[in-house]
Amino acid sequence: MAQTENSVTAYDVEDWKNKGRTQMSPAERESWLNEGQLLLTDYAEGIEREWELIKFYGQLLAAVADWCIVFLKGAHGPKWTDGQELNYKRRRIEYQQEEMITHGFFIPPEFADLPPEMDVNYMRGRENIKKNAKAALKQILENPDYQFVADHASFLGRIQTACMRIRPDEVTGRVGKLQEAVEKNDFPGMRRYADADPVIAAAAVCRAEMEPALDDLNPF
Template sequence: MAKKNQEDPLAGLEKAYAQWQWLFENGGSDPTWPDGVNLNLMRNHIIYFKGQIEETCPLYMADALYLRELPPEVDQNYMANPDKIREQARRSLQAYQADPNYQYLLRHRDSLTPKQSKELCVGAVLGYAASLRDSIARDDLVEMRRHREPERYLESFQDCADKVRQALESSDPNLFDMAAEEENDTPDMGMTM
């Protein structure tokens, strides 16, 4: 059985150098690891492709790409554009806290039974903002980077708020809540005796 054609090591080397450079300048989107971890992984890819050239295509060893200097090893915790990540995280948190659906969930989370709250994932959805607030306080750039595009989380707030509205509209009215609403809706006439 014939082996599948593997990637040309020179093309792989060119791609690995380009990815390393892009990641170093722009940062990645890995939700778990800092850019430094991925940069060092890309560096290992470069070493691998250079080794492949030495073993299988020694004529490529004269190519300028092969002769290009190996990128440096970087600190595992390196993050590209940390100030930009921090600023975007602050803006995302402000957007979450100002969102009417987020505000609705905060106001109505205690109106649900524990079972409803769990089924509708209210705690998890509200946890997005709490987690981001905590990440900002700890300066956790990897966690903050997850919130670069707040629209995804804002959609979760809306989806969850819609489900909570449906659950509250379809559930039996809570007599204590009704009494409290009546008390708040009744104008204060003052007590006369």
């Protein structure tokens, strides 16, 4: 695995040890020790080289695996498309290949070719992303708690909302980002915000805190 010729192996070291168990003259013993010093030095350097190769090979393998995961399942970046993410990971693979060559290792044949460069607008499952985003937006807009928050948010100022665990603008702001993403075909944005459950839960908490504050504005 060290990818070097005539490298010293554990078998060579064992042979040298066995040779030392035989009867030798003082001169032969000294020659044997000198040989062993060189042999063990080369063996230690070979082990260090093996570990270096394992490190580089592992980094290259991880970079390839990352690319494959995004290609098969899509990315989860809030701003990048899958195409942008794949091209970034492709550059990482290329960098790891260059690092191996720079340090004197050859690229394993199965990883010699770079993956294709992707269209920057590529998104895996783009139709499902938009479908899920629209469904989430519809679910939120039809939710009574969200409707209450949206309808009454303008009645409360900063003083009334400062101590709330979840402010009205935090709820409506996230929904506004989802609406904007759907309107502009922003697929990373749709994927990021297309989860109705946390918004609906936040709206319920916000409404529970808004109602007493609104009652204080209308004491009669």
